[in-house]
Amino acid sequence: MCVQDILFRIHSLMPMREAARAACASHAFLNSWRYHPNLIFDKDTIGFPFLHSWRYHSGLIFNKDTIGSKESASGENVHHKIDCILREHKGSLKTFKLDYARMNGLDDFSYLDSWLQIALKPGLEELTFMLSASMSQTTGKYNFPCPLSGAKRTYNFPCALLSDRVGNSLRCLRLGLCVLHRIVELGPLRSLTRLYLCHLSITWNELERLLSNSLALELLHLTGCDEIKCLKLSSALQRLSGLHILVCQRLGVIESKAPNLSSLRLRSGCRLDFSLVETWQMKKLYLVQSNLIYDARAKLPPVLPNIETLYIESQREVVDAPMLPTKFLYLKHLTIVLRLEPNGSGAYDYFSLVSFLDASPSLETLTLDVTQRRMVHESIFVDSQLRHMPEHHHGHLKSVKISGFSSAKCLIELTCYILKNAVSLECLTLDTICGNRCYDEGGDNWCVPMADPILVETPRTLSAIRTYIENKVPSTVKLTVLEPCNKCHGKRLERLLSLSHNVISI
Secondary structure: OOHHHHHHHHHHHOOHHHHHHHHHHOHHHHHHHHHOOOEEEOOOOOOOOOHHHHHHOOOEEEOOOOOOOOEOOOOOEHHHHHHHHHHHOOOOOOEEEEEOOOOOOOOOOOOHHHHHHHHOOOOOOEEEEEOOOOHHHOOOOOOOEOOOOOOEOOOEOOOHHHHHHHOOOOOEEEEEOOEOOOHHHOOOOOOOOEEEEEOOEOOHHHHHHHHHOOOOOOEEEEEOOOOOOEEEEOOOOOOOOEEEEEOOOOOOEEEEOOOOOOEEEEEOOOOOEEEEEOOOOOOEEEEEOOOOHHHHHHHHHHHOOOOOEEEEEEOOOOOOOOOOOOOOOOOOEEEEEEEOOOOOOOOOOHHHHHHHHHOOOOOOEEEEEEEOOOOOOOEOOOOOOOOOOOOOOEOOOOEEEEEOOOOEHHHHHHHHHHHHHEOOOOEEEEEOOOOOOOOOOOOOOOOOOOOHHHHOOHHHHHHHHHHHOHHHOOOOOEEEEEOOOHHHHHHHHHHHHHHOOOOOOO
């Protein structure tokens, strides 16, 4: 391998900003722009003074990070700058991302057709085309309400360009906040494996035609596609393994004959009927609905005989989990998230979740995330008489984490039950806050905010752990207790406790 090839390889692996600086500083790197696999434009790089170097880069990515605002650092119009870059670009593209989501002021459609004509060429593997809600305020031929902003979306994506130019190479397609009504122009997308449609104007008949031209599809993701009322996946989708549906308001029925569908994610404000989905091969299920916990325990075991991973999240529950004889025989990983608001029906009994444990003889990991704005449960310090369930040994449960842990008696009872019956338990984590922490990988560098009544409860929570749990932890189990982060919550907790006339003492 010659020196030039080595430099080209190094340059192709650089992040966009570093690659741009290298191209401006070296003629050798400047020459490699025309072959570079990914070009990223953001609020820093789009205003970079050495604009001439961009025209040789080969993968173009424009998003809220790469562009920033309508005016760049040099004061030039973003659309004009992108137009110049694309027209002067000499190389072929593998990735083209135009992502205006969550950006304001980018309301000119006149460039879009010509940009797609330039970018969509044979060899393109990934296309992201996300307009912004503000762009959709322009009046045009196709107008419909935007659920995010109440604005209008008007750009009708030219489907013919996909199959005519990148039908053999395109692997990933993301479209959002535009119109997709020219499906009749679409031909086969032979290599397409991932399809993401977000807040898109598309009917079921149009989506059906798109899917019939995408027989290599492995993942279908729909978010906010509110014109779709039913979804029917045919057996021709032999490779489809993942289906994600998030807040498609009018979607009521899902039917699937896809033989290898093994992962299903559903988030909806209303109840979806997926009884027509062939579920015997389903391994992973993620459900987010209100009043879900009871139904998940009562109805899912018979229809999901081979489920291995189950995530259920509920914003409201009025009935505790029932004790039933049905089983999740192969369930290994269970996550239950309860985002409960105080209501007139009383506090939810977390101890009833023992029903899920007893129904899952193969369970290995349990994650329980409890979120509440104020302490509505009876504290263990009010009534320390613990309830007991019949012994039911769990020989596979190794890891348990409970986030949002408090001194609630029912949480203490649940924890003590686990410690007594999970004979293979290796680690127990009790986190006094819910959600992500500031040091979690991929997080936001700050902990999830805590309501004042819950934050001020933490001293009593820690006392409850010391009094009622620590002495029940076997020597073979590692107990980890996570207190509120000092960086994110320390000063506020200190202030709240100092304002209290009677600092909690147990």
